[in-house]
Amino acid sequence: MQAPQATFSYPTWAHAGKDMVGTSLGSSRLWFTVAEGIVTEIYYPRIDIPQIKDLGFIIADDQGFWVELRRLADYQISLPKPHIPAVEIVHRHSRFTFTVQICPSQRRDVLLLRYKLEGDTSLRPYALLSTRLGGDAENNLATVAEHNGRRVLQAEQGPFGLALMASRETGADAWERCSVGCTEESDGWQDFNRHGRMTWEYNSAGPGAVALMGELPSQATLALGFGTTMNSAATLAMSSLFEDFSAIWNAQCRAWETWFKNCHLPDLPPDLQRMLALSGTVLKVHEDRTYCGAMVASLAVPWGEDSQSRGGYHLVWCRDLVETAGALVAMGSLEDARNVLRYLIATQQTDGHWLQNQWLGGNAFWQGIQLDEAAFPVLLASALRECGAMEGMRCEDMVKRALRFIAREGPVTGQDRWEEDSGVNTFTLAVAIAALVEGSTFLDGEGREFALLLADNWNARLEEWTFVIATPLAQKLGVAGYYIRIAPDDVLVHEGALAEHVLIKNRTQDPNLPADEQIATDFLQLVRYGLRRADDPCILDSLKTIDQLLKIDTPSGPVWHRYNGDGYGEHQDGSAFDGVGCGRGWPLLTGERGHYALAAGEDPLPYLEAMAAMTGTGGLLPEQVWDSAPILAHHLNPGKPSGSAMPLVWAHSEFIKLCYSRALGCPVDRPAATWNRYHGVRPQITHDIWGPRYRPRHIRRGNNLTIALRAPALVHWGINSWQDAQDLDTRDTGLDIHVVDLPVTALKDGETVQFTFYWLDQKKWEDTEYEVLITE
Template identity: 55%
Template sequence: MQASGAPGTHPTWTSSDKDLVGCSLAAGRLWFTTAFGILNEVYSPRIDLPQIRDLGFIVADGQGFWVEVKRLESYRTLVPQVGVPAIEIVHAHPRFELRLRIAPDPQREVLLIDVSLQGDDTLRPYALLAPHLGGTGYDNLAEVGTHGGRRMLWAEQGPFGLALAAVDRSQCDAWGAASAGYVGASDGWQDFDRHGRLTWEFDTAGPGTVALIGALPRAATLALGLAASRESAATLAVAALCQPFDAAWAAHVGAWQAWHQQVQQPAGLPPALAEQLATSAMVLRVHQDKNFVGAMVASLSVPWGNSNDNIGGYHLVWPRDLVESAGALLALGAVPEARDVLRYLVATQLAAGNWSQNQWLGGKPFWQGCQLDEAAFPVLLAAALAERDALDGIEVAAMIQRALAFIASNGPASQQDRWEEDAGINAFTLATCIAAFVCGAPWLAEPASSWALRIADDWNSRIEEWTAVQDTALARAHGVAGYYVRIAPPVDTDGLRHLERVLAIKNQIRDPGLPAEDQVATDFLHLVRMGLRDPGDPLVVDTLKVADALLRVETPAGPAWHRYVGDGYGEHDDGSPFDGAGRGRAWPLLSGERGHYELAAGHDPLPYLQAMASMVGRCGLIPEQVWDEPTSPRPWLALGKPTGSAMPLVWAHAEFVKLAASRGLGRPFDRPEALWRRYGGRRPAPAEALWSPRAPISQMRAGQALWLCLPRAARVHYGMNGWQGVTDSDTAENGLGQHVLALPASSLAAGMRIDFTCFWLDSGSWEGEDHRIDVF
């Protein structure tokens, strides 16, 4: 019989506030998440493909009493060992105790759940399953059927199938009454809500947003199989049930225990932090795909997923997050896995030399933005492996040349900063790109190699010119001379920054209309971490004072920071989910970044490691954000504890691992050695000045050489002091996608100037604009 109420309510995912994430270390291509005491999204056969919304349980007596256990909010979790992703969940109620043990089948795309109900003998458990096959809650088909004589709850959508099988302790088919329905209309939860018991037994539902329910004995084992069809999924599920659950559990736990023996632990970590490092190592390992080796998603979660059906969520690859995670793998001694990341990045580089803002595992772009730091990070990973003599024959020269050419041609302003919002010049992005030029130069042939260093020196010398302000109202209010801004608008052709202009904040309900000079972020700390500026530099110290006053949050766990002034990426004031706007909350990740600064400044970063380790969920997962107000508008929000943002955030776990490793080394683990040798925290004073349409200058020092860096081949028409002694010269390609020409300016004295314009050789047309650079 077909259920009524098609197509069901608008589907959503579950909350991203996870308790645990896990996978098998063997061949099984399945990843699982738990939260609120039940199973949440399960991903298969790739880590970017969630196939269910959740699998929960109702306990009922058939006479009107019933409880959905995830709403009890009275459960405890146990793991066999810290850092082992197998979980026992115990739900407590005055009438019963429901015990669930969850572990994957090591070899198959099957998740096993052992169910045990104790207490009132009149009660029995019911499994409630919400398919989201193919990564969506739409157009799913659900059915109560049979496979090989066994009853199944199964579902299909396109090329994906699901089967939920059950056996009792005698290995007999365990399903009792069962039903398929449309969510919000005829699903099992609605049946219990209206009748206090399971009265509907619909055979099929769909296409639409569907759910399945089935009665179980008080002790049973479930097998959730995922495959290319429901029959294939059922075969996998039945095969997995042919072994005792305890055997699968022991094999899974033993494999993870053996894996942890290979993980490098930094010396001197207190026991609690050593346990957190084991959890963070596990999180990094779990988020690796088994099909596209080297790919890692940002999180097995959908931020505020219980309010939307976003098909992307965080189960996508961000090149920045991926390289940050690869750095943590190096810190853990997982060098082969870090190499796999580099190979994956080489394979997914775009023709222009950059990488997608984020992408599905196979390389198909999801969002369409461009962030220059994401073009630079893969170069830094190659250099980090090379520093350890661990490239193992990977050919990276072509990748590096294309990446640096992209940065040279498009920088220093980025279409988006690392927070994926405004265009402009950002200190974090600049530091990463400068590092990439220096670290990548040895792989380049001449003249590209020299030009990579020339651009690095020029950009490094101009960081303050581009991204810092002095004597503003904000500076005076905080008693400092100046500070680095969050993002500076791109420099115009006269070399002006226009920091008084409003810089839009895109995730606010109402843009506060703040000028760029009033927006401060923590991104400037990366200048110290990379070795470009000394931690005691007066401008760094002043910016630290302003950032702490505006962005720091004190919590019972320790300090955390907002990303930037006016951030709106977080829950609303009433605790409701971020919905395209909200109020940005505090990030544990930024506590780790501050710890790296403190280490560079000669202080022990232990308090920041402890803060991060105290902002975790039940099983040690580090969230993207924590609640930042002393009062809570919702019961689940508490100061310094996870919000509905992504949890775990793999980048945050990577930051914890790297900070622990940095503490052991006495310096930032990911500071490139080549960068430190070249700059040592000191701002360079290059003998050459570079002009380009994207980084123009209006002045240069007397005695400096002058290079024009143009996007196209040109004949440059130039003269001195008001077009005297006019000369024409052609540019030459510099190996990084630019066409360059040295103008004879080094002999000009202060007060003189050089004028020029360009004739484009490819189009045979004049640029139509004159340029002037004054010498001082």
Template identity: 40%
Template sequence: MAAQSWPAAAKDLVMTALGTSRVWATLAHGIINEVYWPAVDQPQVRDFGFLVAGAGWWRELKRVDSYTLSTPDPTIQLPTISHHGDGDGYQVTLRPVVDPDRDTLLIAYTVTGTGVRLYPLLAPHLSIYRPASEDEWPAFGADNVAWLDPADNTMFASSRTRCVCVSASPPFSRGSAGFVSDTDGWTDFSRNQAMTWTYSLAGPGVVALMGELTESSGLLAVGFGETPAQARAVGQASLAAGFDAVAARFSSGWQTWASGLTLPGTAQGLSPVVTDAIRQSAAVLKTHEDHAVPGAFVASLATPWGEDTNDPAGYHMVWCRDGAECGLALAAAGRTDDAVNLLAYLASKQQADGHWPRCFFVDGSFDPNAAVQLDEVAFPVLLAARLEEYGVALPTSIDDMIRKAAIYLAQNGPISGVDLWEENSGGSPFTIALEIVAMVAAATCLGGLDQQYALALADNWNERLEEFTYVAGSQLDRYFGTDGHYVRIGPSADQIRVGNQPASVEPIAAEAQVGMEFLYLPRLGLRDPADKRITDTLVVVDRMIRRDTPSGSTYYRYNTDGYGEWLDGSGWPRRRFGTRFGIGRPWPLLAGELGHYEAIRGGDPATQLTAMLAMRGRGGLLPEQIWDGNSLPWRHLEPGKPAGSAMPLAWAQSELIKLAITIATGRPVEMLQSVLARYGRTAPTSDRWFWRDAAPVRDLPPGRTLVIEDPRPFTLHFGFDEWNAVSERNAEQLGLGMFGVSLGSADLASHASVQFVRRYVDGQWEPASRHDVALHVTRAPALRLSAAELGRVTAAGGRARRAGHRPTG
């Protein structure tokens, strides 16, 4: 029996109606791909394709791949798909539309050609999708039952409370239900060159349905319900309403929504091509929102390399980062109402301690084993602050959301458990920058100690940002003639285990791996775009991870990336050696990140904008990755064009909108006035330096107060200059649930170093036997161990370096 899987992830178009309908449809290769129901994260149809046949021949339209696609307006994704079989003399036109009032996908069809008949072929993938271990994946959609109504050949499939019905007007002349790769309609044509089977029932298993249409035009309805009767009823109602009425309602809903857009246009110097592209992108973002749960935006209506996996989640889950990117873009585009809904939804899914899961289904269910990303804790705070700058009234729940997020960041930052690419822990310039901005933004709705501490912590992390993420004088710098560069993950003492590579691949030094994360420092207003550390890093990344393609230049996520197709174009999920691996491909959204930098430094961002537009797919959608190898037409891979990971990617569509707005206004959407006012694109001089396990202070500059902090109350046992003048001091509340002991100028003035260890209120000593801080150091701080490396040292009690000090008795 065939294994269940998903279709290719590179879509031509995504569509939904703005009404009570709970259906989303995707198109690729000229046919319907996944159809989602009853939520935006629940795909129920693998694909709905078409065979066309005449006397002695047959073709599958998606394999012929000779079609055109058009829509009436960039914001109205109401496609007309025209398939041409020049050698066979046929033309098939398909016009799908989601019924705004019913859970139905309606498709008008016309067929021309002598003796030509059309055969719709439905592959159901009915299930209730949820977080699951990988050994559970094969079962999803593999227990479906398919059958025909003998009265009119209406086709059905079901799995528990998930039912689909395909009805036709005029009715199907005959139909067949079968097991995929055994008794299904495609296998019938493959073996017999015609439809010869008319099985009435198949399943449970991986099944498919096929019907024969003898008329040259008509309507198809794909209806969904919790019972077969419900699925049939909504489909019949849509057929009775007729295509023209349904399409008019569909168009009216999108026209009303699009009338609220306030995007820049030709009057602001943008070309008509760019104007259409960003309007389409805004509609694509809106399409990724759930209908029953407003504000729940998924990352993509696709499963990366779906033909090679049966992953029940794919990218049709909610990520705080991707969702906030959508919210920022939609707010900047004038749809602040959608951004507020998004923010309110995220607030409702925040965990009690203030963080969000890495990703989650619309109902909030998630994998509890996934590591927390601190950028995803910071992004909702940034979105809230930007909406307030627009003068938008926010729900009363948002202040509580911000406070809880600030507490989590204060207690767990600045080193993230996993970076934005979900692969490595450490100090990411992208993540730490967002944490700093979130703390500054959060301070506006905090008071007292909480506000003072949030700002002091943000100032110190900002001043020390290079300590966590920058290296000077490395082998790379000597080679490229630069003074130093920002790393992808710091500190540089780390050896990074590269994700998406075979388990046998050795770790590499953090200083040897670079990415584009550092560009968020000027984009957020924390560093000047002309800062030599920024410009030097650009030299390094241009030499190491830039890729020039026929569509323009963009970048890999980082050198040694393995998340992408293999040399032969086969998908990432196919290879596994300890872990899945491939070859990372360039990302169009990274061209957008460079475009933002060019805009704020007064350069030429149009080159990057043009590149992003050229990297779009046939329907104008932006992919996650583009292909950078030789042409592989049998895999639909062409240099500079979409690869097979996922298209559209909501994050990339958001980046296009924001880049166009930044070009028109000169200011990135993410740049907050409060941050600019506080830092003015330069690192501050912070009065207090905060020592914590994840970010220890080893060298304290002159005139600063040293604060040893911890989420738990403790007593500090400390001494100076190798444990002289030993004393103890109880920690006091700092704010945001943190406790600390401050050693100021009067404590430190006459000493060269301080040693300390913590004892908690239960009488237990911390694992480390001592910590050391050098005082009054004027040299630039060195990069230090990450939380992971530090944990290994402290677990050993530091005894390999020096003897510890604890009082006895």
């Protein structure tokens, strides 16, 4: 019998706050998540393709009593060891205890659940599965069928099929009554909601958003298999049921024990050591099988219960990926880090940058361009080479192309690391400068010299572009000045740009703040990467500023907002972020603040303890924590996870790094060549660069002047209103930047230099004449 079709479909996802995530380390291509004490999104055959919304249970009798376990909210979760993602959950109710063990097969694309219902013998469990095959809720078909003499609940959509089978301890089929239906109309949950018991037994449903339900005995094992058809999925599921569940569980434990032996943990208090072990596993779980080295940002969809996004966080962000690889290097998991670098080399764009984010195969999702994402892979290559872990891998071409992009597009970024505004940002610039220095060690000749010259110039100009003094906000806070969140693009050519309005895009109402009143924690990267000392006056004043404006003290410890005016987070009433909201505290920023404390000579242990306290039920770190008064209706408590993504792999990477940095005595990811070049001291430059993006109006007397262009040209130049005019040819640096040095060191204060270009490839003159003033 066909289930009635739904008149309305709202294809949302499961709760974003995961209790645990897991996968096998065998040939299986399946990843599972757990939230609210049940199985939520499962990904197959790649980590960027979700196939279900959730698989949970209803416990009911025949007298109208029923309860859905995910809504019971009284459960405990445990693992055999912190680094082994085999999950046991115990749900408790006054009438029953329900225990379920969740474990993937090592060799088959199957997730197994062994459960036991104890207590009131009048109660029965009902499995409830909501499908999203291929990440699509619109075109799923579901049926109740037989597979080789056993009942099976199955669904398909396009090239994907799933099958849910059940087995008693005796090996016999465990299904009793079964039904499939359309979500919000004829699914099993609606049956219980309307009738208080199971009354429907539909054999087929869809196309659309469908759900599958089956009545079960008090104890059984479920196998959820995935394949290219329903039949192939059922074959895998049934095969797994003929393997002892304990043997599958033990195989999972052995595989993860073997991987973990290569991870060497530093000395830490026991609770932090457990969290460190779990964090390493979180990183490894998020790696794909097909695209070795590709790791997604999170197996969660932020505010999933309110989101219809097909992307979520199961995408690759280059920045997050390199942050993850840096943590793997710190743990000694070098082959995993090498795989990340190989994947990055394979997905670099022709012009040298990486996509803002992408599906595993390299197809773009969002369309932004972020300068730090062009720089991070260079730092990974340098870090691997620094610890002698390249194993013959050659990446000179990747590095050269990345530096080419940085040199041509920087110091401006199309988006900052929070993927919002364009301009000059301290975090982005710190990463770009470090990439130029580290990348120069892979080059030789003119390219190496120009990369270092550019790095020194940008480093010396940081304060000119991003530090403001004597603003009303500075006076209010009692500081001389501070680094701003982001300087508008035209700060490179217009000295009044810092007073311009910079749009904050994720708020209901833009606070209309000028650039010089927007602050962020991003400048801490200058200390972490060795561009500025921890006691630099500009750093100290900026630290006072963020600690006054962005820091929130929660019961878990201190946490920082990304920037003032941020709107990425729940609304004040606790409702989900919907494109606008109110920014919340980020645990990863507590880790970054801890790295600064380490550089300043403090023990970062309190910051590690704070991060550990901000975790969820299973010990996972969230993207954000709630930092206002508790709102019980939305399960929001101060210092604990909000409805954003959990786990955030970047946050776990930051925790791992801070653990190893504490043992090392300095940031474990501090680029070696960059530290050796600057040691935290702003360079004194004797060579000014004009172009390609930065066009200074004045240079210091006695300095050399290099004109840097994106194409070969004849530079026509003169002094003091075109006196002594002459022509000079540019030379190619090897980075698609063509330069010429103008001999102006003898010019005096107040004199001027004029120049324009004849573009050789276009055979035409530049239509603008430029002028630079010589100053003291």
